[in-house]
Amino acid sequence: MPVHSLRVLATLPRLVAWGFPVMIGASRKRFIGELTGVREPAARVYGSVGAAVAAYDLGARILRVHDVAATRQALDVADGIRRAREE
Numbered sequence: 001m002p003v004h005s006l007r008v009l010a011t012l013p014r015l016v017a018w019g020f021p022v023m024i025g026a027s028r029k030r031f032i033g034e035l036t037g038v039r040e041p042a043a044r045v046y047g048s049v050g051a052a053v054a055a056y057d058l059g060a061r062i063l064r065v066h067d068v069a070a071t072r073q074a075l076d077v078a079d080g081i082r083r084a085r086e087e
Contacts, residue, residue: 002034
């Protein structure tokens with residue numbers, strides 16, 4: 001199981017607290033395939049976008065992705081929700 005990858009993502013707030021920019025490159029990684037059952041890396045778009053949004057929500061601000069348009073659209077929505085929550 002993808003325990004190590006999930007733990008790294010889950011503890012992002014602790015890394016972000018150090019004050020340095022945090023970059024995540026989870027796009028199409030094996031742990032996404034293991035969680036979703038999608039064997040072909042190119043077909044892991046939805047899982048990759050989910051990982052990117054979760055990483056963003058936990059404080060990552062630099063994301064390495066394969067599917068730029070899909071990830072950008074999801075992040076725009078996540079950012080809009082975050083800003084509305086802060087108002």
